[in-house]
Amino acid sequence: xxxxxxxxxxxxxxxxxxxxxxxxxxxxxxxxxxxxxxxxxxxxxxxxxxxxxxxxxxxxxxxxxxxxxxxxxxxxxxxxxxxxxxxxxxxxxxxxxxxxxxxxxxxxxxxxxxx
Amino acid sequence: xxxxxxxxxxxxxxxxxxxxxxxxxxxxxxxxxxxxxxxxxxxxxxxxxxxxxxxxxxxxxxxxxxxxxxxxxxxxxxxxxxxxxxxxxxxxxxxxxxxxxxxxxxxxxxxxx
Numbered sequence: 001x002x003x004x005x006x007x008x009x010x011x012x013x014x015x016x017x018x019x020x021x022x023x024x025x026x027x028x029x030x031x032x033x034x035x036x037x038x039x040x041x042x043x044x045x046x047x048x049x050x051x052x053x054x055x056x057x058x059x060x061x062x063x064x065x066x067x068x069x070x071x072x073x074x075x076x077x078x079x080x081x082x083x084x085x086x087x088x089x090x091x092x093x094x095x096x097x098x099x100x101x102x103x104x105x106x107x108x109x110x111x112x113x114x115x
Numbered sequence: 116x117x118x119x120x121x122x123x124x125x126x127x128x129x130x131x132x133x134x135x136x137x138x139x140x141x142x143x144x145x146x147x148x149x150x151x152x153x154x155x156x157x158x159x160x161x162x163x164x165x166x167x168x169x170x171x172x173x174x175x176x177x178x179x180x181x182x183x184x185x186x187x188x189x190x191x192x193x194x195x196x197x198x199x200x201x202x203x204x205x206x207x208x209x210x211x212x213x214x215x216x217x218x219x220x221x222x223x224x225x226x227x228x
Contacts, residue, residue: 004158033215043159043218045209056214090158098214100147100207106158 001026004093004107012113018079021110025072025093029105032074033098034066037088037109046089048098049074056098078112086114117142117207119219127225128195136190136222138205144183145207150190153202153221162203163190195226 005024013019025032034046045058049068066076072093078085088111092104122137138148146167151159165172165181165188172179178191192199202223206216 031214035216035218042220043204043216045215045217048214050214056209058209058215088156092158098216099209100145100149100164100216103149103161103164104159104216106151106160109156109158111156 004091004105006089006091006107006110008110009108010111010113012115013081014115015081015083017081018077019081019112020075020077021089021091021112023074023076023091023093023107025074025091026105029093029095030072031094031097031102032068032072033092033094033104034074034076035090035092036060037090038086043090046076050097081114083114086112088112117145117209117217119205119207119217121203121205121219121222123222124220125223125225127227130195130197130226130228132195134192134195134199134224134226136203136205136224138188138190138219140186140207144186147208148179148181148188149206149216150177150179150188151204151206151218153204159204192224195224197226197228200225 031050033048048056068074088109090109092106094102118141120139150162153159180189202221204221209215209217
């Protein structure tokens with residue numbers, strides 16, 4: 001089975017712009033979770049989707065949004081970028097959900113740099 | 116909210132020795148606890164999951180213990196190798212019943228040949 005793929009792998013944007021990141025989960029997985037990883041804050045949960053429904057959202061401003069399509073592929077969008085949004089954005093897929101009762105399969109991440 | 120402390124930011128050990136990493140959590144007791152490995156610039160890779168009613172879990176050279184009284188998990192790598200050098204993260208459910216993981220900040224392990 002192919003693993004979780006994320007595109008693009010690297011992205012450079014300027015403040016005020018918006019960005020869309022994409023995640024394709026492992027075939028058959030219906031849950032996709034998004035995480036932001038920075039050196040100072042570590043891995044922080046953004047949101048989790050299951051069968052096109054957002055089930056859980058982390059403590060991030062409304063500039064961060066996401067969606068999931070019927071084929072389970074997911075996108076996240078960040079509008080009005082700020083310097084502090086520079087991070088590695090990771091998505092994870094699983095068959096049953098984004099919690100600790102399930103093994104999560106992470107993608108390689110998208111490295112976003114905001115100038 | 117839950118807090119997770121992993122014993123130290125960095126741990127250096129000699130090849131062949133056993134590495135022991137600690138994960139302490141503060142609030143509610145999770146039903147499940149996971150350990151991941153992360154290499155620089157890559158996503159975390161799942162290693163082991165342990166349930167609250169399991170005291171210990173093993174997989175090859177890896178062993179995890181879970182003490183709900185102490186609110187602590189220990190992660191052991193026996194006969195460590197330079198290839199084991201990575202950051203190791205423990206993770207719990209973000210909130211009881213939530214569909215997300217809450218991660219510790221990780222311990223960076225370096226195995227010296």
